[in-house]
Structure formats: structure tokens, C-alpha cells
Amino acid sequence: MFKNYLITAWRNIIKNGIFSAINIFGLSVGLMSCLLIMLFVRAESGYDKWLTDYERVARIHTAFTMPNQPPFLTVRSAGRMMEAIRDYAQNEVETGVRLIQWNLTVRKGEDAFDEAMTMADGSFFDVFDLPFAHGDKETSYSQPLNLVVTEELALKYFGRTNVIGETLTVCCVGPEPAEVAITGVLKDLPDETHLNINMLFYLQPALFQPGNGVLDTWTSVNVYTYFKLNQGIELAQFQERMEYWLNNESPLIEMSKQFLGDKADGKQVTDFVSLNAMKLGDLHLHAKKDAGNMGDLTPMGDAEMIQTFTVVAMLVLIIACINFMNLSTAKASKRAKEVAMRKVLGASRGQVAIQFLSEAITLVFIALLFAVAAAELVLPFYNEVIGKDLQLQLFDDPSLLLLLIMIATVVGIGAGIYPAMYLSRFLPGHILKASKSSESGSTAKMRSALVIFQFAASIILVVATIVVYAQTIYSTSADVGFKSDNKLVLNIRSTGDNLQSLKQELLNLPEVKSVTFSSEAPTQDNENNNQFTLLETDESGNKVEPVFFNYHNMDYGFFEAYQVAPLAGRLFSEDYGTDQMTPLAEDSTEIGQASVVLNETAIKKLGFTEPKNAIGKTLALGRHHLTIIGVIPDIHFRSIKFGIRASAYMLNPSRFRVANIEFTSNNLANLMSSIEQVWKQNVPLQPISLQFLSEMMAAQYQDERTTAQLFLSFSLLAILVACLGLYGLSAFTVERRTKEIGIRKVMGANVRDIVRLLMWQFSKPVMLANILAWPIAIYAMASWLEAFPYRIDSWWFIPICLGVGQLSLIIAWVTVGGNAARVARKNPVHSLRYE
Known part of the structure; x- marks a missing residue:
């Protein structure tokens, strides 16, 4: 039928x-x-679910909600948060690990490449049981200076996978380039993972100076903190324990009182700071809601x-x-x-x-x-x-x-x-x-x-x-407040003492109109925030509570290159000689003097309705007093979907990471070649990293x-x-x-x-x-x-x-x-x- x-x-x-x-x-x-x-x-929802015990592994995300400030969200956490987990959540957590990822230069002979190096605590393989092709976690990752690479990276540098004992020159884990021996080789990870690991380096706290805001901090969020729950423990139990610690036992109790003053009265720490734990299998698709302006180890799903x-x-x-x-x-x-x-x-x-x-x-x-x-x-x-x-x-x-x-x-x-x-x-x-x-x-x-x-x-x-x-x-066509045409962004993170000679030689190129340095270029805003205190009263004669500003560091000529004109006051100028911040010794009691430029949103938070009324006022930032010399219009340093932040712009050369190159040539191939030659002459040990700003801005809306x-x-x-x-x-x-x-x-x-x-x-x-x-x-x-x-x-x-x-x-x-x-x-x- x-x-x-x-x-x-x-x-x-x-x-x-x-x-x-x-x-x-x-x-x-x-x-x-x-x-x-x-x-x-199926591909998106399968991320990290191939890992052993993935149901028990989670990560801490941080959210700061300060008065009169947009929420600051990130999938990272403070360097000392792992310490709190190990000490105060022993019943809930079996083990944990911190990850820090840096882009470094790796050399093998005459070849040099930019690589993402992941630094992790020695407990990494207790949390992530990744498979080894050569070596094992007991012998390959048991002490400082151990370096584990993937098969892909081993083939790239040596043409074979068994490279235990081989060395790579890395610049710069410490203050100088160092030769590091490979102690193990991981099998290549599947595409369905948020872990972006090609080089895994045993994390040494000694590499980070005390007080630099990476590891020895409860507030600066620069690490990724993962932990593995004990058998039978639910994530909600861990979350409840950490909330109790925040409100009753954490150093953040006193810190919030110092930072917020009267605004902290009658409040709990969790009214300002929250630690949100998320399961490993949910990170790729759901971490975006906790990420704010900052990304993850790999591009996030939606x-x-x-x-x-x-x-x-x-x-x-x-x-x-x-x-x-x-x-x-x-x-x-x-x-x-x-x-x-x-x-x-x-x-x-x-x-x-x-x-x-x-x-x-x-x-x-x-x-x-x-x-x-x-x-x-x-x-x-x-x-x-x-x-x-x-x-x-x-x-x-x-x-x-x-x-x-x-x-x-x-x-x-x-x-x-x-x-x-x-x-x-x-x-x-x-x-x-x-x-x-x-x-x-x-x-x-x-x-x-x-x-x-x-x-x-x-x-x-x-x-x-x-x-x-x-x-x-x-x-993509909205007015972002600056001119992005004919701009190149050059990464200068490891140029050493060659910064000024590099700038001069670039300016000598006939196609280059200007070169100016900054801590980041447009699209690269990493949400650096700090507390600024107005030492005088506002225009109504009232004392203003300390405020948090997003801050950047710009060189002389930065605003001019991007055609940003001040609404009041002036911009940074070498003619005055007082604008630049100078480092202060740790044991010094001296108060540093420098200048600062604010945007419109920032002066409104300080209680000024007219830009001209803020000129000449002084802000305290740590041990520096910053004189407000200019007010600029609000500019969209990031995609317009992130809105405007109250921002402070300072001049601190020690924070410069990129060179902004303005060019006039239509022969882009010749221009790129000329810049690369200048780069090789001044920074021979580091591969060039050069991008068109227009492409970087377009990528924000991909x-x-x-x-x-x-x-x-x-x-x-x-x-x-x-x-x-x-x-x-x-x-x-x-x-x-x-x-x-x-x-x-x-x-x-x-x-x-x-x-x-x-x-x-x-x-x-x-x-x-x-x-x-x-x-x-x-x-x-x-x-x-x-x-x-x-x-x-x-x-x-x-x-x-x-x-x-x-x-x-x-x-x-x-x-x-x-x-x-x-x-x-x-x-x-x-x-x-x-x-």
C-alpha cells in the first residue's frame, strides 16, 4: 500500500x-x-562545550555603577579577585586561574611576527584540561618561564610540531627582549572556543611592578578570572557567597567610602560594584551583555x-x-x-x-x-x-x-x-x-x-x-566630531628611545603632512577611567564631589591633526612648556603640575554651563594638579552606539602607544612602502603594524x-x-x-x-x-x-x-x-x- x-x-x-x-x-x-x-x-552554541568539565567552569565579569556615571561593564576583573575567590569561596570553588593577554613581538632568526601571548597562573590546566601533542601539564607547565605553544605556532616558526627545547625571542615580557624555551606543545584548539591561545606563558607576578594596576589591585580590571566549581555546587551559590564578601569582608568597603564620600553612606558595595559569574558554555553568546565597550579574548557572538x-x-x-x-x-x-x-x-x-x-x-x-x-x-x-x-x-x-x-x-x-x-x-x-x-x-x-x-x-x-x-x-556617516580622512595608525608600543627619530623621519617623507602620538587612536578607546577632583568651586560657588572621567593621553598637535577646535581656551602647545605630565618618584611628596583638556560633557559634570568658565580651574588626579587649559566639543572616540563619555585629555608621553600619521598622497602603495622602510630603520626588531583609520572605523559597524x-x-x-x-x-x-x-x-x-x-x-x-x-x-x-x-x-x-x-x-x-x-x-x- x-x-x-x-x-x-x-x-x-x-x-x-x-x-x-x-x-x-x-x-x-x-x-x-x-x-x-x-x-x-550549532557552531555558535557549541563554543567551549568540548572542554572537560565545562559545566563547572565559569568566569567573573565586573560592573561598576558610580553616581552620575554611565555603567562601566567588562568581562575582565581585578588582579586580586582570584585571591578573594581562593580565600573566601573555598567551599564553592575547587581552583581558579587568571589570564592576561598581550600582543608581543616574537622573533625566530630574522623573522619577526606580532603574536598574542597569554599569561596564566600555574593552575591553568587544572581549569582547562587542554590536550597536549608533546609534553604534559605536570612537566611542561609547572614553573615560571615555562612556555607552551600550539602545533600551529610550532609549524609556523620551526616547520615541525615537536619543538620542546627550542627557543623564541620575545619582546618584551620584562624590560628587555628575552629568549624563552618551549616546554610543551598543545594540540590545535577547535574553532569553537573563546580561548585565543597560541602561546601560553607561566604568569610571574614579579614581571609587573607593584601598583601598576595589573595584578596588585582590587579595582583596575585587566585580567580574565576563571574558576572551577566544586562538585554539586551551583553557580548561584558562588554568586551569593561573593556578594556577601563584597558587602561584609572586602577591601572595597573602605575604598568606596574613600572614593564616594557621603554618597557611600547607607549603601552597600554591591550598589556600586557587582561581580557577575557566567558559565563557560554561555560566554560566547551571552558575554556581550556584560562586555560594555571592551571586547573578549575572541570576537563575541550574539x-x-x-x-x-x-x-x-x-x-x-x-x-x-x-x-x-x-x-x-x-x-x-x-x-x-x-x-x-x-x-x-x-x-x-x-x-x-x-x-x-x-x-x-x-x-x-x-x-x-x-x-x-x-x-x-x-x-x-x-x-x-x-x-x-x-x-x-x-x-x-x-x-x-x-x-x-x-x-x-x-x-x-x-x-x-x-x-x-x-x-x-x-x-x-x-x-x-x-x-x-x-x-x-x-x-x-x-x-x-x-x-x-x-x-x-x-x-x-x-x-x-x-x-x-x-x-x-x-x-557610518554621522559627524563624529573629528576628521578621519587620510589617516594611518601606526602601533609604536615597543619603539624604545627611537620615538622622536621615528617621528622626524616620517615627517621627512613628502607624502606625510603630520605625525602625532597618543595613547590610543579613535576606535581604540579602552575605557580607562579615573577619579578627578575639582579643587575650586563650580560657577555657582558650590563644592563639587569627585567625578570619574574617561581619560586619554595626546601629543602636541593631535587635535589639530584631527581638526578639533577648542570651544574655549587653547590646546596643548610646546610654546608654554607646562602642559606635559612628568613622572613622580614613588617616595616623592612633590605635587606634579600639568595641563588638561576636557570635553563638554566633562565640564557639565563639574558644574560649568559655559566652557569659558572652566578655563583656569584645577583638577587633582592622584599626586598631579592639572590646570584646565581648554574645552573641546564632544567627540565620538568609539562607535556612536557607545555614546559620549565625560573625557579628560592629558599629555603623558610614557602612555603613548600609537602614531597618528596624516598623509596627502594618492599613491597609497608607495606611501605604505616608504613608511615601512622608515620603520625598519628605526625599529628593526619589531614587525610593522599599520592600519588605515577609515578601515578601523568601518570595522566598528561590521x-x-x-x-x-x-x-x-x-x-x-x-x-x-x-x-x-x-x-x-x-x-x-x-x-x-x-x-x-x-x-x-x-x-x-x-x-x-x-x-x-x-x-x-x-x-x-x-x-x-x-x-x-x-x-x-x-x-x-x-x-x-x-x-x-x-x-x-x-x-x-x-x-x-x-x-x-x-x-x-x-x-x-x-x-x-x-x-x-x-x-x-x-x-x-x-x-x-x-x-
């Missing part, structure tokens, strides 16, 4: 060519969308984006299923006699229903084959958009193959259940007597409702696509561009599938009304009248779809835009929705108009003979 069902199903698929092609194409597109999203979701595109892919598949249901019920008149004859010959309603379900499932499995082939074709482009290297290897991945078969079966049943129930209920006597099937009004209404749903879903996707693109364009591209792709697919269904439905509708059209022509109707009549019939559900889709799309995209402090105006939703509505009507008219015109042009004689 089952064989007979399949044979009959195949014959009907072949017999109804257009009907089958539309359904197979639509279902293929829907299944391909689901397959691509499924590959992405759980909300995955959920969004899973829903979008399902919508495309549902639209394809609706096509099947609509076309199947529309063709009921063609199969009414078949159903009647089957029942007369003894078939039950259940057997007839199974027959139609078999057809649906067969059709879906045929579509699945096309979907897999299509996915293979588009996978390289898909990988390029999402920045992944996903592979589709069904026969090497039984779980994925089984899941696809299950999805295809469910889709087949879901798409075919309504047509099967509808067609199997026909009564033989009525059908054979009337020589046709009588379609109920409820069935026609059901088809209209499904068409409305199809187009509403498509319209929502199109509106979302346009809004995402509009916001991305707005973000997530938005990826979202926009995916929305565009899926919305186009949804519209295409919906239009194919509308085309098929209109073809059958026109076919059913052939005699009516012939009579109308005999009565004097012309082609335009008939086309208008049929187009109006299909325009009504499309217009209703717009009315239903617009509020949903506006609500969803308004919620999405809330994440951006600076965003497109909400009134843009009106022209976007109206434009999309008009577009959807035009698409519907074009889709239906062709069928309507073809039949309307026929001779009425042929139409009236139609059976």
Missing part, C-alpha cells in the same frame, strides 16, 4: 508540473534557509541575532508551506473526482488523507535534495558574510542528517495536513452528481488569511532590512552590516517565495474564472477592465497584510534602535512603511497581472468552451 501511495504521489507531482515546481522551489528555499541558519546556530535569524528562516519555510496549502486547496476541483472515485471503490477518509500526506512528504524530500545542493553552492558566500568557515558534510555528520530528515518529515506533515483533511472530506455523491467540487467560503477565507500572513511576514522583513541599512548608513546583509538575503527569499505562491494561486484563480471572463468580454468588458478586476481581488489581502505588518515592524525595529544612543529619527518609519507597502502592491500587481492579461486577451469563444 505504501508503495502505491508513493507511485501515485510521484505521478501527481509529474502531472502538475507548474504546481510542483513552485512548491519544490519554495520549500527548497525555506529548507536551505533553515539549513544555513542551523549550521550557524544570542539575540541568532534568535532573530532562526525566526526569520522559519518564516521563510512557513511561507513555503503556506504556498503548498494554498495551491493544494485551490486545485481541489481538479482532484475532486479522484477523491470521489477512491471512496466509491472502498477507500476510507484516512486512506485518502494518507495519500495526500504522502504526496506532501515526497515533495518535501525532493525539495530537501535541492536545498542541500543550493546550500553547498551559497555556503562560501554565506561564510564570507558571517565571517565563519562552516562546512556541510552530511554523511560525516549523522546527527545533522537525522535532524534534516526529521525537519523534512515535520514540514511535509505540517504543509500537507490541512490539504489532506480538506480533500479527504469530499462526499462522493455530491461530487459525482455536481461534476465538480463545491468550495466552501471558509476555505477561500483560509487561503486569503494565509496570503495575508505570507505578505505580512515578507513586509516585516523588508521594513527591518531597510531600517538596519538606514541605521548603519547613519552610524555586526550591523552583517545583520543588514542577512536581513536583505532572507527578506528577498521570503518575497520571492511569497510571489511564486501568489503567481500559482492567481493562475488557478484565473483558470477557474475563465468562463466568467469570457462572458464579461461578450458583455463589453475590455482587457484592462478584466485585469483591473483580478488585480483588485489580490490587492485586498496585500493591503491588509501591510496594515497588520506595519505596527509589528515599527515596534520591533524601534526596540532594536534603542540600543543606539544616536539613531535615525522615528518619523523615518512612515516613508519606509509607505514605500514598502507600495512596493508590495506593485510586486503583487506584476505577479497577478501577467496571468490576468493572458486570459483576458483570449477570444471569448474559447473561454466559453472551457471545461
